[in-house]
Amino acid sequence: MNISANQRLVTEYLRHMERNDFAAALELAHGDANFWMPGLGNLSKGELLSFFQQVGPMIKSMVFTLHGITEQGERLAVEASGCGELANGKVYNNEYHFLFVVRDGKIALMKEYADTAPASVFLE
Template structure:
């Protein structure tokens, strides 16, 4: 692609995320990229991790290895991809297996901002209550 669109860049990034190769993943992001998830979400709490990742290296490390401590057998299905200029919205469903073998099933919405051919910012939204109940159990909610 001589001049990939923002949508092309984001869709290629999702393919790259699946490689679990931190160096390749980092190359999808600007050096100062941010990934912002809801404060106190179950993934961040369970992994004792921040909900606001800053920098391509930190984002790539989380996607490539840290996330795998909580989720295995990850299956992501896109429901829709919407693009307008440098903004791309991805609606998806993530199925996975938790460490104790229980299933994880949640819907997500990501808003990507692309700058200079790389991802500059990701804002992540999900059903935080549902996620908390699946990760920590009904009583913990």
């Protein structure tokens, strides 16, 4: 099965996120990229990096299982499950739908749709 350069790019982004390598993940995005996450709203690349630097130490490990990628032009829809072990010993599981827009080989936009209730394990 052939996978496009854009699919490789978004998959690489998610793999960097699994390793808590946020700087490497964000290197795959344009300098003026926009990121949207539930509860946080729109974030610049720098704001997202700051957020992940705060949250990263709470995450011991994270694995995304990709269930499908649909690509139409520069837009990619990614269905995924996430399973993580947290520093507090809790397990974090969630279902995700990501929308990526890729321009000129870099991420221009990422929107993450997920249930916010499972995140309560971060605070327990």
